[in-house]
Every structure is written in structure tokens, then in C-alpha cells.
Amino acid sequence: MKKFFTAFSLECKKVFSSRGFWIFAVVIFVLCLIITASFRSLGELIEGMDDSVVSGDENSLSPGEMADAYQAQLDEYIAAVESGEIEKKPSDNTETYLKNMVAICRYCEEKGIDMSKIVTFGSIGSLNMSAGDYVITMSQVVFAFVAIMAIVLAAKNFSGEIDEGTMRMQLTRPISRSVLLSAKHLAVFVSSMVTGIVFTVFFMVVGALFFDGATYNVLLVDAYQNIAIINTYTAILLQILFYAVTVATVIQLTYFVGTFVNKTGALAIPLVLFLFADTVASFLYNTGLPFVGLFTNLSWAQALTPDGAPIRGMSIYTMMAVTFVWFAGMTAVNYIAFEKRDLK
Amino acid sequence: MEEFSESVKNPSALISPETFAYAPGTSYLSIKGVTKVFRKGFSHLIKKGDGIIALDNFSLEIGKGEIFGILGPNGAGKSTLIKVITGLVVPDEGSVTLEGLDFRRDKEKFMEKIGAQIETPVFFNKKSGLWNLEYLAALQGGLPDQRIKDIVELVGLSERIKSRVGTYSMGMRQRLGIAQAIMHKPELLVLDEPINGLDPDGIAEVRDLIRRLRDEYGTTVLFSSHILGEMQTLCDRVAFLSKGRPVAVKTREEIEKGVGETAILSVICDEPNRAAALITDTFGLRTKVQGATLYVEVKSVNTADINKALIESGISVVSFNVNKRTLEEMYKELTK
Numbered sequence: 001m002k003k004f005f006t007a008f009s010l011e012c013k014k015v016f017s018s019r020g021f022w023i024f025a026v027v028i029f030v031l032c033l034i035i036t037a038s039f040r041s042l043g044e045l046i047e048g049m050d051d052s053v054v055s056g057d058e059n060s061l062s063p064g065e066m067a068d069a070y071q072a073q074l075d076e077y078i079a080a081v082e083s084g085e086i087e088k089k090p091s092d093n094t095e096t097y098l099k100n101m102v103a104i105c106r107y108c109e110e111k112g113i114d115m116s117k118i119v120t121f122g123s124i125g126s127l128n129m130s131a132g133d134y135v136i137t138m139s140q141v142v143f144a145f146v147a148i149m150a151i152v153l154a155a156k157n158f159s160g161e162i163d164e165g166t167m168r169m170q171l172t173r174p175i176s177r178s179v180l181l182s183a184k185h186l187a188v189f190v191s192s193m194v195t196g197i198v199f200t201v202f203f204m205v206v207g208a209l210f211f212d213g214a215t216y217n218v219l220l221v222d223a224y225q226n227i228a229i230i231n232t233y234t235a236i237l238l239q240i241l242f243y244a245v246t247v248a249t250v251i252q253l254t255y256f257v258g259t260f261v262n263k264t265g266a267l268a269i270p271l272v273l274f275l276f277a278d279t280v281a282s283f284l285y286n287t288g289l290p291f292v293g294l295f296t297n298l299s300w301a302q303a304l305t306p307d308g309a310p311i312r313g314m315s316i317y318t319m320m321a322v323t324f325v326w327f328a329g330m331t332a333v334n335y336i337a338f339e340k341r342d343l344k
Numbered sequence: 345m346e347e348f349s350e351s352v353k354n355p356s357a358l359i360s361p362e363t364f365a366y367a368p369g370t371s372y373l374s375i376k377g378v379t380k381v382f383r384k385g386f387s388h389l390i391k392k393g394d395g396i397i398a399l400d401n402f403s404l405e406i407g408k409g410e411i412f413g414i415l416g417p418n419g420a421g422k423s424t425l426i427k428v429i430t431g432l433v434v435p436d437e438g439s440v441t442l443e444g445l446d447f448r449r450d451k452e453k454f455m456e457k458i459g460a461q462i463e464t465p466v467f468f469n470k471k472s473g474l475w476n477l478e479y480l481a482a483l484q485g486g487l488p489d490q491r492i493k494d495i496v497e498l499v500g501l502s503e504r505i506k507s508r509v510g511t512y513s514m515g516m517r518q519r520l521g522i523a524q525a526i527m528h529k530p531e532l533l534v535l536d537e538p539i540n541g542l543d544p545d546g547i548a549e550v551r552d553l554i555r556r557l558r559d560e561y562g563t564t565v566l567f568s569s570h571i572l573g574e575m576q577t578l579c580d581r582v583a584f585l586s587k588g589r590p591v592a593v594k595t596r597e598e599i600e601k602g603v604g605e606t607a608i609l610s611v612i613c614d615e616p617n618r619a620a621a622l623i624t625d626t627f628g629l630r631t632k633v634q635g636a637t638l639y640v641e642v643k644s645v646n647t648a649d650i651n652k653a654l655i656e657s658g659i660s661v662v663s664f665n666v667n668k669r670t671l672e673e674m675y676k677e678l679t680k
Binding site for chain 2: 003006007010016017018019164165166168169170171172173174175176339340341342343
């Protein structure tokens with residue numbers, strides 16, 4: 001255990017003293033500032049516009065009326081599918097979306113909730129322009145970059161070190177391969193998460209200073225139209241938790257790929273899979289092959305949005321189980337293969 | 345004075361006989377039946393299928409306190425052997441034990457006793473030499489700062505230790521590589537081509553360092569080198585490798601004797617043909633005349649006797665040279 005912590009602290013030191021890490025941090029920071037500026041100007045633009053264009057005035061529909069409108073759309077869609085007018089692909093989420101929207105509107109009607117004061121989970125840049133909405137959006141942007149950074153760091157400290165030969169120096173020390181590998185994994189994970197959380201906290205401060213302080217509530221909806229409303233800051237925490245899973249998984253994916261290919265491959269394959277996860281997922285899903293659900297985009301957050309999980313009807317618990325199986329499988333193969341691997 | 349000049353001619357004479365800690369028969373590092381086949385792709389992981397045989401049922405015993413050399417042509421399995429011992433290459437079969445510690449079961453304890461430098465040492469180029477040493481020392485389990493400082497001084501890198509390794513010359517990297525291998529005072533020092541890229545001063549320093557480690561701390565040293573002369577002067581025993589097997593293991597005395605056994609004598613004299621006939625008749629040796637030079641293949645004959653016989657028969661000898669068989673020739677014969 002002592003060896004693990006020694007190796008872990010050394011790996012963290014290595015990550016935090018690497019130039020790549022700081023370049024990423026600066027890039028994330030600058031991009032977020034640009035987004036903040038555009039957010040501000042967008043907010044001002046909206047303030048200057050006729051209120052009715054946006055939402056929340058007496059001319060807009062009540063939740064009950066909106067529910068009816070969505071229900072009508074849903075009926076129309078189902079009829080079109082049944083008559084063969086629309087060919088429904090497995091990845092088509094229109095039905096789930098409409099069902100969810102009907103449920104949300106009915107829920108708001110029942111509870112007497114002002115729909116202009118809630119946002120749905122995972123919605124980027126909804127036009128409320130509140131501090132909470134700003135922080136959620138920023139945190140999403142930050143963590144998307146953090147995940148990319150994690151892939152780069154993981155490729156560098158595993159297959160990169162094997163390619164360069166520095167791994168050789170580390171493995172001729174009295175430390176087992178699996179301990180070293182776990183230390184590296186945890187170090188990349190912790191440094192990535194710390195970066196993400198530090199930025200999120202920073203943007204919370206920015207949000208509190210420059211944006212409308214009213215906190216909006218966040219609405220979660222699952223595949224069975226169960227609805228929950230949480231406050232913005234709980235939503236931020238939940239989002240960070242989900243991103244932690246994403247980051248840990250992409251790191252493990254990078255190590256897994258790195259067990260079989262060189263650094264370039266270990267960098268490119270997970271990056272492509274991460275950036276084009278949705279495209280890859282719907283492509284696979286549309287093939288209609290059995291067990292294809294195991295290969296889709298397992299973004300937990302998506303299962304709680306009106307759009308629904310990439311696999312229609314898959315609950316967040318099923319997604320968690322599938323993610324766990326993937327993670328455990330990749331970890332096992334990674335460790336076994338690394339133990340048996342010959343180093344150049 | 346005579347003793348000094350003798351030492352210069354034959355550096356191995358500098359070591360007093362008492363310091364030879366190696367007692368034949370005591371096994372310290374034991375390599376038994378190690379086989380390694382390099383395969384491509386997934387068959388590499390499952391250890392099945394055809395591939396390049398790097399080590400073929402390789403067995404070797406190395407004694408404590410011994411300086412052991414490994415010689416062999418490219419692809420003979422020198423590096424693979426060293427990587428198996430240091431745990432970088434996983435063999436298909438066989439075992440390596442160090443004083444009873446198994447290299448697989450007791451890997452951490454096994455590695456604690458080893459200091460290794462494999463091929464050209466690779467460090468984190470963007471970090472300083474000191475950063476690299478401290479990093480490796482921490483992985484080793486922690487070493488006092490003073491020890492690292494002393495080691496840096498010992499390998500002669502004090503001035504540049506705070507510069508980035510990327511700016512180091514090949515020789516400096518080698519020195520840093522030796523520093524990381526010896527900083528924790530290992531019982532077994534494994535060096536793969538330790539003098540590659542070093543200047544003559546550097547080579548002499550490394551040679552002295554290896555001897556000092558053995559003499560002062562009883563360190564066992566296993567090293568491979570292409571520089572044959574180095575093997576001859578430094579090693580107590582040398583294994584000649586060919587196609588993944590040790591074809592011969594010879595002590596330094598055996599090498600010196602083997603090298604001296606056959607020699608080519610070149611004589612420049614006024615009547616080479618008569619001299620050739622005389623030598624063939626008297627000593628039964630093979631001769632060859634080329635111009636004014638007579639070549640004689642000498643085997644277990646005192647060359648002084650030949651010279652004496654030539655002079656006594658009235659042949660005037662202009663020059664008389666004995667060219668001993670070199671280690672290179674011996675190496676070629678054994679590893680062919």
C-alpha cells in the first residue's frame with residue numbers, strides 16, 4: 001500500500017509538472033472565458049428583445065395546453081409510423097422525447113410549477129441566463145475538455161512511456177506492474193477531476209458575480225417518465241459525479257487500447273470513440289444487431305434528459321450495470337496483458 | 345617501477361588475488377532452462393505459436409561477488425537475457441532465482457537487490473538529471489539526499505545534474521544510467537552495454553567503478569559488452585552466447601591461456617625459405633613465406649627457442665614478432 005501511494009504521488013507530481021497539463025489548463029480557461037463573454041452578450045441581446053419571443057409572458061401557453069400540444073404531436077407521429085409514412089430507425093428518439101415532454105408538462109401543471117423557471121438536465125445554454133444555468137453549461141464544457149485531457153495524459157503516461165523506454169526504468173524498481181499501473185490510472189483520474197472541479201468552482205464564483213443570481217430548478221426525467229426536480233447546485237454535483245465516471249472510463253479505455261497498440265493509437269482510438277460516441281452509438285444501434293446495446297454511448301446524464309438514453313427504454317441502472325461490466329472487463333484485460341507484456 | 349609498468353600493460357594485475365570473492369561452486373544468481381520466443385500480436389500474450397527464439401533452454405550459474413561478462417553477436421540473446429533477469433521480458437519457461445528468491449513469486453524482494461541499466465538509458469528528457477534520480481529513488485523506496493549527491497559526484501555529473509536530460513550527451517546519459525543503477529547499493533548490478541558512447545576516460549572510470557563496487561561492497565556484476573578487450577581485463581568469467589544458448593563459459597585465466605595458445609610469428613630475415621625449412625624440420629610447425637617475411641603458426645612452443653635456432657644456423661633476423669590469437673578470434677570461433 002505504501003508503494004502504491006509513493007507511486008501515486010510521484011505520478012501526480014509528474015502530471016502537474018508536465019507542460020501538456022498546463023497547456024490544456026490554459027486552453028480550457030481561455031475557451032471558457034470566450035464562452036462566458038458570448039453568454040453575457042447573448043443575455044444582453046435577449047434582455048433587449050420583446051419578452052414574448054423568449055418565454056414567460058401571459059401570451060405563452062400554460063403547461064396544460066403545452067401538454068396537449070405535445071400529445072397531439074405524439075399521436076401524429078405514432079400514426080405516421082404505423083401507416084408506414086415514417087420509417088422509424090432504432091436510434092430515433094422522437095417518441096421518447098415527446099412522451100417525456102408530455103409527462104413534464106402534465107407534472108408542472110399538477111404541481112403548479114412555472115415552466116420558465118425550470119431547466120431540463122443536460123441542456124446546454126438554455127436561455128434563462130441565470131448563474132446556475134451558466135455554471136452547469138460551463139461545467140459541461142470544462143469536463144468535455146477534461147475528458148480529452150485525461151485521454152492525452154493517460155496515453156502519455158502509459159503507452160507513451162512504454163514507447164519512449166522510460167517505463168523500463170520504472171519497472172526495474174521493486175514495484176509490481178499492477179501497482180504501478182493503478183497508481184498511474186488514479187493519478188490521471190485525480191488530476192483530471194481536480195482540474196474539472198477547480199474550474200467549476202471558479203465559474204461558480206464568476207456566475208455569482210456576473211449573472212442573475214436567481215437559482216432555477218433542474219428537472220430530471222427517466223425512460224419511464226419518472227420526474228424529479230432538484231436545485232441547480234445538486235444538479236452540478238450530480239453532473240460532476242457523472243463526469244467522474246466518464247473520465248475514469250475514458251482513461252481505462254486509453255490504457256486498454258494502449259496495451260495493444262503504440263502511443264499514437266492509444267491516443268487516437270479513445271479520442272475518436274469519445275468525440276464521436278453519439279455517431280458511433282446510433283450507427284451501431286441502427287444496425288439492429290443483438291447485444292448492440294452494450295456498444296452504445298453510455299452517457300448516464302443523457303438517460304435523465306427528455307431526449308432519453310441512446311437505447312430507447314434503457315434505464316439509468318441498466319446503463320450503470322453495462323458501464324461497470326465494460327470497465328471491469330477492460331481493467332482485467334489491461335492488467336493481465338500488462339503483466340505478460342514484454343517491454344522493449 | 346617494474347611492478348608499475350606491469351600494471352599499466354596488464355590492468356587486471358591491479359587487482360590483488362585476495363579480492364576475488366568468487367568461489368566456484370557457490371551459486372548466487374541461478375538461471376535455469378529459460379526459453380523465450382518473441383511472437384507477434386496476440387500470440388505474444390498467450391505464449392503460443394511460432395516466433396523468433398531469443399533464448400533456448402538457457403541455463404547459467406553466477407557466483408556471488410563475481411564480475412560476469414556476456415559476449416555474443418547481435419541477436420544471440422544478450423539483451424533478452426538481461427531483460428529476463430530484470431523482469432522486463434516474461435520468459436515462456438524456466439526460472440531465475442537470486443539467493444533462493446524466485447523472480448516471479450518474490451518479484452519485489454528480488455528487484456530490491458538489483459540495480460540495472462538496460463541498453464541506452466532513457467530518462468524523462470524534459471526533466472533534470474536530479475529530478476530523474478530522485479524520481480527513481482522514490483520508486484526504489486526512498487534514499488537519503490546525501491546518497492544521491494554522492495552518487496552524482498561519483499559518476500562525475502555534479503556540474504550538469506540540474507540541467508535537463510534532453511541536453512545531455514550520450515556519455516552523460518550513460519553516466520546517469522550508471523548512477524541510477526548503483527544509487528541504492530544493489531547486491532547484483534546488471535549492465536547492458538555500459539560503456540557504449542563513453543570516451544576513453546569514461547570507460548576507464550566505469551571499469552574502476554565496477555571493480556570498486558565488487559571489491560568494497562561485494563557487488564556481483566553481470567554485464568554485456570561488445571568491447572572484447574574490456575571483457576578480458578574486467579571479467580572473472582565470460583559466457584559466449586550464440587543463438588540463445590551459452591556455447592562456452594570461460595574464466596579469465598582460461599581466456600588468457602586460450603588466447604595465448606596459438607600465435608602467429610612473423611619473422612623478417614635474409615633467407616626466409618631456408619628458415620622455413622629449418623623451423624618445419626626442427627619444431628614441426630606450419631610455415632608460409634611471403635616476400636622477405638616468414639609466417640609461422642606457433643602452438644605450445646617457446647618462441648625464444650625458434651629465435652635461438654635461427655640465429656644459431658646463421659640466419660640474420662631483422663625483426664621477430666609474436667602476434668597472439670586475439671579474443672576476437674576466439675569469440676568468432678566460439679560463436680560461429
